Amino acid sequence: MAKVQPRTLSGFMELLPAQQIQFDRMAAIIRESFSLYGFFPLDTPLIEASDVLLAKGGGETEKQIYRFTKGDSDLSLRFDLTVPLAKYVALHYADLAFPFRRFQIGKVYRGERAQRGRFREFYQADIDIIGDGRLDVSNDAEIPAIIYRTFTGLGLRRFQIRVNNRKVLNGFYAMHGLTQQSGSIMRTVDKLEKIGEKSVRDLLTGPDIGLSDQQAAEILRFIAIQGTNAQVLSALEQYRGRNPVFDEGLDELNLVARHLAGFGVPEENFAVDLTIARGLDYYTGTVYETTMLDHPEIGSICSGGRFDNLAEYYTDKQLPGVGISIGLTRLFFVLEDQGYLNNQLNTAPADALFIPMTGDLSAAISLATQLRDAGLRAQIYGEEKKFKQKMSYADKLGVPYVIFLGEEEIQEGAASVKDMRSGQQVKLSAGQALAHIQAGLAELNRGTPILDRGV
């Protein structure tokens, strides 16, 4: 028979089994962490009608969309989880209680140019809190707590949640009569880390934006405000009273910073940072970025912010919200690439592999059933192979325990349990075997999926 070359499309992550277990462990921790804050899980279709998905239209993303027809229908694959959320909230408005909190972990599609570390199919892990008419700023204050719990749960330690407020920026620009240009100023200032102060100054005073040298200096002085959160907030107080939008933004920033300790977020993992603006005009208040302190080149691993109106393309209802997104597929790729994954954790599909030494598998089946009833993942190797091949299978899977059942063990109602890491083998009763393995697993599974040793 003529064969087709099996292959996976470029830009589509397909993991080997042990990697997949690592990925799933991370996804499970993120899901659990999100769930602790009262978010509904949501699962929307991957395909939407093109006119619905592209209601906003234009923009960079539209070129990247996977769009096609099926019968008479013009269809598109979702390119983020925010537009489907907007559709969902507008469509099911009457059935939802507001604030509506949802998280979604799902695949999205963007036909970007394929290159190393860039994916066309990738998981996003999003949370959003949507208000009906208005949404209290205390919700903004909770977001850093969720980011902190999630990343520390994964095992990351050296990261920083950087927070700013667009109203502080907009208010500041208004003070200086720069409201008109504030959008392009913020997009330029956002590049500060990438291109440096001089290039930013040149762009600000260049023909496109056209600021005076003094205006550019004011802006650069403003975004150069640094120090502890208390120092930055105190420096911002100097500007108070000159613009109501600024004052509102400063109040919000103060509130977000004030509740950090109560939410359990240490100072060292949080910074009020006036250089953060997020490139999107979508955000109107608090904005968030999260960087790995030892890998700033990776950029933000969790970003988001406050927006005024989630679903204006679908409904007249005013639906403000605040949310964040983790690019999970890229994060996993980067963590693996940089050696952050904890390879000490169990990546085998089973906790115990039975290797029966008799033709009749009855004893193995009974004991495996008992162990499974107790929650242990047990697998029976039932193939007729040489002993060496059976052990090589156990090694290849990386199972922590092998259970041998020979004539002797069966007669004695016992099982020989081999700890594959230590090599130690003991003959135990069924109950003892269970306890022995459970104790070992508790030890083995104690770590986090990420090992962050710092530099």
Place this chain on the structure above:
Amino acid sequence: MAKVQPRTLSGFMELLPAQQIQFDRMAAIIRESFSLYGFFPLDTPLIEASDVLLAKGGGETEKQIYRFTKGDSDLSLRFDLTVPLAKYVALHYADLAFPFRRFQIGKVYRGERAQRGRFREFYQADIDIIGDGRLDVSNDAEIPAIIYRTFTGLGLRRFQIRVNNRKVLNGFYAMHGLTQQSGSIMRTVDKLEKIGEKSVRDLLTGPDIGLSDQQAAEILRFIAIQGTNAQVLSALEQYRGRNPVFDEGLDELNLVARHLAGFGVPEENFAVDLTIARGLDYYTGTVYETTMLDHPEIGSICSGGRFDNLAEYYTDKQLPGVGISIGLTRLFFVLEDQGYLNNQLNTAPADALFIPMTGDLSAAISLATQLRDAGLRAQIYGEEKKFKQKMSYADKLGVPYVIFLGEEEIQEGAASVKDMRSGQQVKLSAGQALAHIQAGLAELNRGTPILDRGV
């Protein structure tokens, strides 16, 4: 602004929040159950190159495929999880240990005519065990155990796993010189429940198949063999010695039935049933169907079988396997439709909703952080609303507990905890509140997602 009508495509399931929690609970139980048997989780792309996905070509499914081009690429959405598995195993052969056991729970796409209970995007939950060259029949014996544990874990009780063996059927047909016609005979016999014995007889003796009356009678007598598993297997012994394929199939059926008790499957949930053939030519040995005893009209809710060669379109390696598939989206739809879902279980996004009675949320934030650290899902209602509106929000979410924090509670370091089902409210310390809620939740979450009361 002109609005786009928000809508979800027909044939695409999109659940309301409480339903989604029910669905996710079912999916989690299936995942856990599969995991107990040593299966790797797998996650393959939803999009594959069309030539890879359609290597087998032809068939009913091809017309239903979502196929499109992006740039120069001819792409298709997966229509099942088996073809991607075949590709995966062929592509990553050198990196896998065999038998390779994997489960996958994922969405697949078929552009069927939309009708009630039919989905174009739906979850399948599959397990497969793939051997390299050969695969021991003990793997076939384990499959009913997995089905049994999975469905009882969900809460189903009145279901039956029906098992047959294609070799028994093929061998029987060979005995009667009907090998040539065996495919069409089996497809016809498979319809017995749907169309009745007379129609089957007419089809068998009709022009397309052309059996003699005596041959048709032999076949109908054979598939009419009924009774306990022991009775059916014993009746089959009468045919032994007349055809080697039959004898092999009978040995396999005997082995599968023999290990049931060891695997913990009660007789009443299992039947050797000679009418089961599965419509697909793909299966070559053991075949499985699972029916709900009170709803036979739903058809099989979990089917599968043994096949000789998983990936012949991609590789010369002989890769036999055995597997099953649950059509999860349809199953959920049917269970909800038939009133099987257990609405007593918690479908709120949070276990406890904080309703602060003071402007300052500090106390609520601290206590919520404590409860979350202990694994409780806690949400703070921070909106400025009237008390009645706050309670109405709690009611709408269906949270089991509301925690009130007023000046009095804060001064005393206490919290007023209201059990929303009983209406009972008690003032407790932080530690007491945690214990009180945890005890209530243990009670509340004790049931299964399905309530099978029988008829």
